[in-house]
Amino acid sequence: MGTQLISQESISWQKLAPFLDGPIRVRLSPGAKNSIRESNKVLKQILKTKRKVYGVNTGFGKLSSVSISVKDLKQLQLNLVRSHCCGIGTPLDLGVTRLMLVLKLMTYAKGYSGVRPKVAQLLVDMLNHDILPIIPRKGSVGASGDLAPLAHMARGMIGEGDVHFQDRIVPAMIALKESNLNPIVLEAKEGLSLINGTQVSVALGIRSLAEAYILLKTADISGALTTEASLSTRTVFNPKIHRLKKHKGQVQSATNVYQMLNGSEIVKSHEDCGNIQDPYSIRCIPHVHGSSREVYINAEKIIDNELNSVSDNPLIFPNGEVMNSGHFHAEPVAQALDTLSIAMAEIGAISERRINYLMKGIGDRIPMFAAVNPGLESGFMLAQVAAAALASENKTMAHPASVDSISTSAGQEDFVSMAPWAGRKCLRILNNVRAILAIELLIAANVNHRFHKKMSSGKGLVPVMSLLRRHHMLTIDDHPLSDDIETINDLIQSGKIVNSVSQYINVL
Template sequence: MIVLTGDSLTMEDFRRVVLEKEPVTLSEQAMKKVKETRAAIDGIVENGKIVYGVNTGFGKLSDVKIAGNEVKTLQRNLIFSHACGVGEPLAEEVARAMLLLRANTLMKGYSGVRPVLVEQLLLFLNEQIHPVIPAQGSLGASGDLAPLSHLALGLIGEGEVIYDGKRQPTAEVLREKQLQPLSLQAKEGLALINGTQAMTAIGALAFLEAEKLCRQCDWIAAMTLEGLRGVIDAFDENIHRARGHQEQIEVAGNIRRLLSGSRLVSKQGELRVQDAYSLRCIPQVHGATRQTLAYVKEKLAIEMNAATDNPLIFDGGEKILSGGNFHGQPIALAMDYLGIAVAELANISERRIERLVNPQLNDLPAFLSAKPGLESGAMILQYTAAALVSENKTLAHPASVDSIPSSANQEDHVSMGTIAARHAAEIISNTRNVLAIELICAMQAADIRGPEQMARETKALWEKGRSIVPPITSDRILAKDIAKMNSWLKSTADCAHDLVV
């Protein structure tokens, strides 16, 4: 059971709740502050004090005062008017993550919502009632307005949800489960949609997948080194300590461990003095991506526990301040960085694939084919990898360098952080397919070299891989093999077994 305090949610907690469906409860201590700030909002409404988003319009309409008897209508109107996302729905895991993250930020006690609103978020989360949230429509400031509005629709009994594997009207699901829709009070609509929970949810899930790929790409590259009789000296610890990047040192150490005892790798000068960069520079490239992930994880960990609402309430309501914590720039930059870093894993993997299939670059049968000429073997596997890598280059263009004014130029700089997060997630998906292709090719090369000569660790990976994708003994529909290998890489953590590298 994960307890939400507003301050202590970790990436591991996030994973357990979102992916493993671990139940969540609320901290009683933290709830005291939630109640205190709600009392402050109630006092503002009673006294008629003008506060943005409580009894004013929104954005450029913030100068319009709202009568006390219309503040509830104001909040409902806000959700309806802002729920204008388009495109395919975000994955259910993203909707779960958004429910979790929004509940956590409200538990910080700066937003002025009633406890029942946070409880409704957790009810949907724990009952696995996932709002249908269109993927497109957020500028990333004033937060993820459109996606979070679609999430809020579910809480008030509107829109659609995915429940029990089916897309259904929310009202029907609530009736079936004998649950009541939420009736929004002053400020609560704004408190639900002003924030970065869509980009952070997509980003955190993307990070978890990228972290997995960083482990897997070392395993796969090690097998490729055997298939190409790579020079092991390039991974000597002295080389990498001389430069000093810890992640580079770690990757080189991983490769040495994975290839320990291999009779397929070569020594400097045996077959060649040194390898091409895609083999020789594995620690430098993979290590740099790991460095990026450390930065991204730090920013996500902060944002998962951040107050991103506006305005925020301090000192029991004595101080109510309008600011810009909803602006997604920290996550936008981190997501662009993540996408670029993971794209590089695909770039170098595709170059290794080329070296495995190109007869001018190795001493293996052309395109790893059993009958070169009559059969094309792995030729078009490299084409697919090249296409994915090229697509990644387009997706890796930074979204955060763009901005466009909105709300009659009141909101004149935005982050595009949700676009950056979505692009990073797409790059990760493409990269997994590229690595799946490299693994298929590396296994084929290992078959030709002789699996009995492989290192213990890479042979274990080869054996597992061969239980998923059989050898290419004649031309067949390889799309099915890529899909199977991709699915396995997505479902497993470390490839061959539980050794963490």
Template sequence: MTVYLDGGHLTLDQIKSVLDGKEDVKIHEDAWAKINRSRQTIESVISRGDVVYGVNTGFGKMSDTLISHKDIGQLQVNLIRSHACGVGEPLSERVSRGMLLLRANALAKGFSGVTNETLQILIDCINHGIHPVIPSQGSLGASGDLAPLSHLALVLIGEGEAIYKGEKMSGKEALFKCGLAPITLQAKEGLALINGTQAMTAIGVVSYLEARDLAMFADSVAALTLESLRGITDPFFPESHQVRPYPEQQEVASRILGFVDDSHLTTRQGDIRVQDAYSLRCIPQVHGAIHRVLNYVKDTLAIEINAATDNPLVFSDSGHVISGGNFHGQPVAFAMDFLGIALSETASIAERRVERLVNPQLNDFPPFLSADPGLESGLMITQYVAASLVSENKTLAHPSSVDSIPSSANQEDHVSMGTTAARHAHLIIQNTRRVVAIEALCAAQAADYRGPEKLASYTKAIYDFIRSKAPTITKDRIFSLDIQKIEKGILAEEWKVYINEGVS
């Protein structure tokens, strides 16, 4: 299968397929005419001697400095080299691949003035699996993701570093191994490659895709915990959710009821107790609000992945080349901060359910679900770990989008910090996945005490997934390994296989 790019119709699910290596990428044939007209507009600007930012001027505060015609090509190379000053651990190959894809899609809109060769080499890098090594820190999230995208662009001109087939090498070597040659940048092309929001957006897309699946798994594990604690199902009945009609709240309530439909463990109001704790009773309200945030993030990303975010923008129909501000990452910054806050709450409520599973004062299980309490500590310290991760998330969830530091001699005096927001959101998601894995480990052990055969069909499938990674605890062992295996299984979406097999 092939994903065709035209700058306007790329979907999040298509991005996922490309990130997973399941589909190659091509520029849609209808897009090439617009791309060529855009390039012709740039050539006309040059031939007329018009002064246009980034074409024949310096950058940022030096935008009033005119560049001679003979130096226009060198200007673009100098831009890439000087701006490639990112620091920190490299972004994952998945994010790097996403950046290549999103930049290609943005250029395919036909408002950037690039040559066919420059756009094609982005496509070639995706299809051959060449992933630029891109340091994760150093973007302000306005004027585009300048530093990260410069490291991407280095590889296209045969410089920098790339990962190819799991091996780090020079950008030039990676291209040559695939039968590709470095490009020679023409007027505006360096700026067209780096003035955009593709680093924050690629991190954002990867984070959203992980968060979307994690939120669904968190619903599933919450249902297993509800059963293991003999929770009350009345709070999930539709009546109370119809009078507070958030669609996502209603969906979660209905989903949980469906998950435990044929359970022999859940109870009704007054059977054992009149009310459950908030971490059980309010699952629809909290998880529903989290899903609502995910929908907002999805809508924002759906716009951003098909947006022209470089500067200046080339409008061939009017002949205008407009220097504006579409590179400013504020929409993505807000969405990423919101995503981080929402997923930190996923971890927060999950940790409270862990406490109810291991604390003997809150349940009728052996202390800490231990096989031999006293001699063995059981799952006592897993709650400590969950609490630590939740606390760390609270610091990471401080919004980056409310911060701004002026740059370029105060010419660029307000920035979004969107890339920082996206990086923090992804860290929160990783932490949250570990907390949910801990809840899964504890809930499965609690289910063992009740009798797994009493579980509903759906939650039994979730239980079977957990047990495929972590067998029933009969004595103390190194639980870190269990948590890691469950976490990896969640990330790889292996649990869905158990659902399909166990419920069908």
């Protein structure tokens, strides 16, 4: 278990991605500790003046005009956390929950929240003991912050509700006690600060980026394998052609496919066939895959900006100013994940079209449905149908969540981001895309195995064929395909497909 320093310095989402896979120790830098301490001092000075401060000595949202007496300030924060624990559905996965705690700690490290150092320290301790509150995945509209899921996080910190601890679900108080920790007793602003923020949306964004990163590279690999298997030309991927377009992602995809096909005896076998007009789903791989890469880069920038930002309200400034804002609004994250969803749905859609092309039969070299005995055998007929079903699901889910705002909180919160839904939807799309690419790899590899057996694949594709052969994915007869698709799906998700190619060529 490594250690991640939480400071006021900006970091990239890649530095946080390992939290998705398991516990990593964290510690606050001296500067972060000092910022938290000084911000809390400022808040305490403000409280002595009896100034009216939203969420500190007032009600919340539409109830902000209600003043709260000093004796009720702690109860106000406790009531807030308890009343906002209204999440719905199955829990968020542990990696996303772990990231939520890290991201909340990062906001506190900036020194604008006013919470006591012991609140930040409890987050550190819970991460280091991997005490993760059980957080229902539904119930947030992404403004005013991810209120419901963050309230469930805060609930664990006050010793209520259930948590995941040492591979079991236990009451929060038991996990804290076994770790020699005490629950927090919320003081002024602390409940509000814990539930105000974009941490759920950003955590879902980080998982989406991590998944999409592998899939974009895998798509070039599966596209190259289909290009080879379908007896399509390599020439159209020559990087010098694509440098005439000013899209970096397009050049990267073209270079990947061109390199992977280098030395292919299968490609060489039909060099003089005269066929120069392959289907768009093959000829335009760089244009479509490259466009999705560009969208991905933009989503990365937005997620990185948000995870390094302060998302709290109100904000406590060092000079004693208390300023209200809408920093809890996750619109940038929502739009980033919506556009990433569209871009990745396109990756799945074009892959399905390439699968379909292989199903039609190609000349006298590849029978329909890539069956060895068409008619007696159905080959990969239904694998294409499954891919079509997944691609169609994605087309529906690619509808942007961010354009579908709904008014909440008696009209006070009248325009919301829907970022958590954008994130959860994006992950569902990515799961479908992974399965579609698995189907493409399965079929293209088997076309090579069945009908181009005496010829070697391209330099970058030989390791893919070898990997699939080792996992018994290359066959000659009809058999149930679900397990094969699942196996390749796992090989993609683990990065083994990309890594196998990367040993021989640099997959951009």
